[in-house]
Amino acid sequence: MVGKHRQPGNIVTRRDLIREGEIDIQMEYFYDVPGSMPGTLRIPSDALPPIIGLIDYNEQKAVRLQLGTPEECAPHLDSESVSWLDVKGLGSEDVLQRLGQVFDLHPLVLEDVVNVPQRPKVEEYDDQLLIIARMVTPTESGSSFHQEQVSLILGRHYLLTVQEEPEFDCFGAVRDRIRTAKGIIRKRGADYLAYSLLDSIIDGFFPILEIYGEDIEELEDAVVESPTHQTLERIHTLRRELLVLRRAVWPMRDTINSLIRDGSDLISEDVRIYLRDCYDHTVQVLDMVETYRELASSLMDVYLSSVNNKMNEIMKVLTVISTIFIPLTFIVGIYGMNFDREKSPFNMPELDWYWGYPLCWVLMIVIALSLIAYFKRKGWFENVS
Amino acid sequence: MVGKHRQPGNIVTRRDLIREGEIDIQMEYFYDVPGSMPGTLRIPSDALPPIIGLIDYNEQKAVRLQLGTPEECAPHLDSESVSWLDVKGLGSEDVLQRLGQVFDLHPLVLEDVVNVPQRPKVEEYDDQLLIIARMVTPTESGSSFHQEQVSLILGRHYLLTVQEEPEFDCFGAVRDRIRTAKGIIRKRGADYLAYSLLDSIIDGFFPILEIYGEDIEELEDAVVESPTHQTLERIHTLRRELLVLRRAVWPMRDTINSLIRDGSDLISEDVRIYLRDCYDHTVQVLDMVETYRELASSLMDVYLSSVNNKMNEIMKVLTVISTIFIPLTFIVGIYGMNFDREKSPFNMPELDWYWGYPLCWVLMIVIALSLIAYFKRKGWFENVS
Amino acid sequence: MVGKHRQPGNIVTRRDLIREGEIDIQMEYFYDVPGSMPGTLRIPSDALPPIIGLIDYNEQKAVRLQLGTPEECAPHLDSESVSWLDVKGLGSEDVLQRLGQVFDLHPLVLEDVVNVPQRPKVEEYDDQLLIIARMVTPTESGSSFHQEQVSLILGRHYLLTVQEEPEFDCFGAVRDRIRTAKGIIRKRGADYLAYSLLDSIIDGFFPILEIYGEDIEELEDAVVESPTHQTLERIHTLRRELLVLRRAVWPMRDTINSLIRDGSDLISEDVRIYLRDCYDHTVQVLDMVETYRELASSLMDVYLSSVNNKMNEIMKVLTVISTIFIPLTFIVGIYGMNFDREKSPFNMPELDWYWGYPLCWVLMIVIALSLIAYFKRKGWFENVS
Amino acid sequence: MVGKHRQPGNIVTRRDLIREGEIDIQMEYFYDVPGSMPGTLRIPSDALPPIIGLIDYNEQKAVRLQLGTPEECAPHLDSESVSWLDVKGLGSEDVLQRLGQVFDLHPLVLEDVVNVPQRPKVEEYDDQLLIIARMVTPTESGSSFHQEQVSLILGRHYLLTVQEEPEFDCFGAVRDRIRTAKGIIRKRGADYLAYSLLDSIIDGFFPILEIYGEDIEELEDAVVESPTHQTLERIHTLRRELLVLRRAVWPMRDTINSLIRDGSDLISEDVRIYLRDCYDHTVQVLDMVETYRELASSLMDVYLSSVNNKMNEIMKVLTVISTIFIPLTFIVGIYGMNFDREKSPFNMPELDWYWGYPLCWVLMIVIALSLIAYFKRKGWFENVS
């Protein structure tokens, strides 16, 4: 749960967000029915039908097409120009199987692409490289994040990318750079395109982390000033979500590192230098995630101490008032109301006053209201549960 | 303890399950009497007699036989077709010793197969590969899981598997694939069969973990809303059972990794690619176990804080009521009942009323009942121990 | 502290056991006076005189002798038969020095053998292998364990073992196997004998761990049902003793691993396979120790929560009773005893009863006794410190 | 937050310092808009315009110049003398781009230099070495620290350094050594100059750590003697800032290590020995950071215990006074004021005194004031929140 658009008096808990469908943070990986055949595809019932887009470019020209079937892509694959086939949506087993045939994918590769989520990794096949990545994008409300799997299959002159959801991605800027021939992207091959997309994916983690950074700052103040149940729940949710991010980024780091170190000849020396930059950023993301995790841990300690301190204060008030009045009440119990009024005009003259009893009630009501006001100011009537 | 079929008002603790025999989570490994001879077999008194099944297949045909003695298997071992001998139950030393002779097993191999549980591992012998694996299957009630050891001995044209209990396994789908010649299993050797079984075993961990994932979600709500002793016990049991799962999966990962890396020539290059997929899944299982362990740890912190918060609230009620009434009672002690009623009609006229004393009792009973109702609503009469 | 023979009403703390001399868990290693000469032996004042036993065997025959001096062993060392010299007790510097001469031990080897305890390790010398191991044996009462160092010096045709204490060891079954020629031990060399002893030593850790496993189960119930000071002390002692076990087993694992990997030519290929089995068991012991350590850690958390919960419950009783009676007592303070009995027969008729005052005392005594009975049932009078 | 100039009665919290702009501890790394072109520079709006200084020296002479444009530097780069171009301030994209052209920097290098902060690292290019370092300098008030990135680009005969802020650096002493030809710096090449700057940067961490060391000592006393909310906040801030320091130093250690191990031929054997010294200091800084982190963790435990102890004490006072007076008040309730004064002169003669009632008030006021004084002395009226 992240806090950009939250209002002070309007606290949103994680369960609220789940109810509203805003959060969708998967903790589990995909799994087959035990014993099922390798290569078995399982299409989620709510998956959207795949949209197949092709961008074919070289230094001279760049074409963008919307394809009806995977087979239309075939003629582009062998040409010298770079062909980027971007499939968004996993909603048709037929289309995905035919895609596998067009690209000549190993059944296990197709399984990893379709049966999401898988752990990020890189795998080398004869003349293809499979890269599984995890892409995060902020939600509209600025709280939490969406995540989806992006699979990249890199060939000699083509790149196939498969996304889970058509709605979100962070490749817009790369498409613009191809269209406008900005930078060197049009002069390079499919490996440079794969790098550019991975770089976008990694850079996409930073805005998410920035929101968590702000969230931690908010919590740092909250735990000291007004530690409530919501604070506690927010800290736990923070730890949970940082765990999810860490799980996404750790294998990404290994993935990019092995692209640099033992990468196949599909990746040129030149692009390796760019991947090194991408690797730096992955390490920086990890660094931030780990730092935030340690801060969240420390926040939990501070929260506990703060609650303890608050309780201490309450106990003090009770102790002070009780221990002052307990002996007094004892004395009053002994002598209180039986001093012989006839022996002396100083012995409890109040009892003879005309307004004595009503005045006594007034005094008591004033005391009671003052104490209630004091407790209210201290915030002891706020509901903590 | 996992929570699929639990009802809110019907909480089942781990000890209940142990009493009912539903849980059987071993923490200990098998051990010999110190100094006993290597190769000594020890048959548990409640072990069921072994059932010996043989499936012999090649691309053309597949035969399934129930064997009476291990020796009946001998003619199949040297034929080119793949022979899968599946022994279920460890209840006869004689049968197991003869099995050892038929397959020419090293005494230490036979010991590892029979004296369960052992730690998962792979060991290479002259023309055999011993693989010890741990198989988990969900219980009928959906809470907790069964676990048993499966030993695989892979030869050139045969695979021997030995299971602890005849009742459970997750190989049904593989047997079906052999029978129906679905996929490529009938076209491949014994190494592909071994892979298929290992893959089933690993895939079998996911449904168990899914239940734990739901359990954690339930606990996340429980610790905040109604932290009780049961919650605490469930968290501890969760940690204990995740520890058991981790202990099973860690060595499985190493086992499969060494099958891929330094595997003997009994495993073909082709099957290694499939084992890589299996390895991915093992890492994913581990990933989930570690994530759940961290969440369980965080849950314990949240539980402690929640209990603290509840106590805080109770203290507040006591403090507020006490500190309001303490000074009032003191004042009442001084003047309360001795105002001179003759001096003024305002001085305690209630004392002269006809129904004064009964009305006073009514007032007190109303106050007492209101407070009791308030505490009941707060849940303070629920038994926490 | 382990709990086999403990009775519920008869809790034994660690300090009791230390007083009774039952526990002897060393946390410290041996150390020299700084600057003392390498090879300086230091005999503890309470060490028992060494008993020297020799077993000389080959496939045909096995002889067992009690030797008076180390020198009597010399003629056996060069013969082809395996000579196992077992020295028990470190109580004579003279005997140990002469032993060193007979076996031609490096001064540092003799130091490691005599100045116990040392950390388990293996060291290769010209034609000898020094193995330092740690042996644990359960105490008679079944609580805690004895530990002592066993040093093995392996030569071409001989094995020298030196134990700290003559009373305990776990080599009885191996001696029987030599005597009765059971298994292959009589057909193999000194390396197989060394393996057999190491295997016995490792197998000896399992029964100890089993007792700790039971202890943890007991504690799991105790922390939830009746967390007392004794429970706390038992958890701390458990952690302490598991620490001692871990310290013994970790280097044993490295020791056996290096015997397998970089072992000298004193260990045959064949025996290496057996050592691999022994290594498995060491890893299993470690696995269990680490699991128990995590459970003990979790137990501490549960203990703290349980104590917190108990306190919560106490606070609730106080709060409920106080907050009900505080306003009532206030009202009573105002009107209680001054209703005008003459105005109405309903105004405190009890005050006129003949048995009024004694009845009032009876009422109060009944209330007090009921409350005391209630608290007793809750267990609040048990002494917790 | 560090404490040199703090006064006891004048506690400064971290938030105060942030408000005053004294603290500027970045937790985040720089990040691009996802998908932006590699090599895109982003100039912060408040960056100061770059100041370009050149020091050109060899054994005979040393010249110091202020340059107007990067291009003025070009003639110096190829000469045999060492040219140190020090650029301070990142406020002009134009100047930085031209700098890149003059030094022929890879676009990714320029990006790392300008888009701060980056993680410390070393990268080798054809005939250049890029070193990213993190420099810390104490604030004027002695609390907390400034940090900025220093990028070093080492060529054959030149060193380019780029700093974020013109105001602070710790290179003054190195400039003096060049000017006065003190030591061997004028006799060595650009690699020795790079070492000298890195050494200054590392040495700059020690004074910061010294202040944290004092802070920890202060906190050690504070947690035991007067644990307040401020103490808690200071411990959390301490942990946060040590985390920032650790994040800076860990990669610096790797950076310097890889300069020593796989350094290019731009670094001579001779300078490697000096870098080894620099590496030692980095390890020492890390050592101190880790030690302080452990102490801060332990401080949190001690804080919690101290607060607990204080509460204990308060509870004791309440318990002692309450439990003494509760039975007394009960007795007084029974007999208190109704002893028959006519039966005996000893029965409550005080009630007949002339000054009885006023004396009773005096007694009560004296008791109340004594208790208030006692509580004040105990510090129970200090505001803890």
Next chain:
Amino acid sequence: MVGKHRQPGNIVTRRDLIREGEIDIQMEYFYDVPGSMPGTLRIPSDALPPIIGLIDYNEQKAVRLQLGTPEECAPHLDSESVSWLDVKGLGSEDVLQRLGQVFDLHPLVLEDVVNVPQRPKVEEYDDQLLIIARMVTPTESGSSFHQEQVSLILGRHYLLTVQEEPEFDCFGAVRDRIRTAKGIIRKRGADYLAYSLLDSIIDGFFPILEIYGEDIEELEDAVVESPTHQTLERIHTLRRELLVLRRAVWPMRDTINSLIRDGSDLISEDVRIYLRDCYDHTVQVLDMVETYRELASSLMDVYLSSVNNKMNEIMKVLTVISTIFIPLTFIVGIYGMNFDREKSPFNMPELDWYWGYPLCWVLMIVIALSLIAYFKRKGWFENVS
């Protein structure tokens, strides 16, 4: 803080010891003014003037001399006999610089030797080996320890050792062995001498650790029986001092290991075997430090629980007494003193007694004193802060 000479009623805190100058545990390493020239020496103002002693020996003879200047040592350095120059005290830059010239030390070596403390390490130079070690010696009172740096420079036929303080070292026994030709030291070279000194240094850690072991046992009893603020402070100090020891021993282990593994030809094969023994001891020291650290951590948990338990007990007493008397006082409030004494002789006859009021006071005083005695016996009047 360690506890040999402490008396029960006479608790000494760490701050007392610091005041008395008994403790001097450095947490910081030496650091230069940033940018200062490599090789700059900084002499602490309170350093004592160096005392230079020479021991020159071979198998035939051993001479011990007190030298006035470093130069007097020069003729001994090239002779075949072993020359051990022992410099104690760092109080003269002139002497140390000349020492550097006589031994031809690299400026960085001299810096490490003089600018103490440095982290233990080994460094190889052309024909010299620099070993930095940390030596601990117990204080006279048996609490805490002194530490100082010892630098060893090993050449072909000489060994230079430099100590910080002349007062303490643990080399006495080695000097005796040289004088009396005990053992083989006179027959070996300078490498054996270096080993002997390192061995003394390592053995010097054991007595310190033994005292901490006793301290932990004391604390184990204290936390359970009488947990006070002092206990808490002692646990924190224990953790702090074990941290210091760990920081000293970890790099010592690496140092000795690299002497064994990649040692130069200045160390003979033969001495390497002795260094292996020394390495064992270093590992044992580390093992003990880590064990004690874990125990100290567990002690903190136990302390917290104990304090919690104590509080629980106090709450119970309050609750029991309050809840018994609260309803009774209510009843008394209703009827207490107004039973009509004329209606019955049983109605409060005490009020008519001649000694009624004084007897009532006696009763109350007896109750109050009994409660005070009870609380005193419980130890509730002991000052906890």
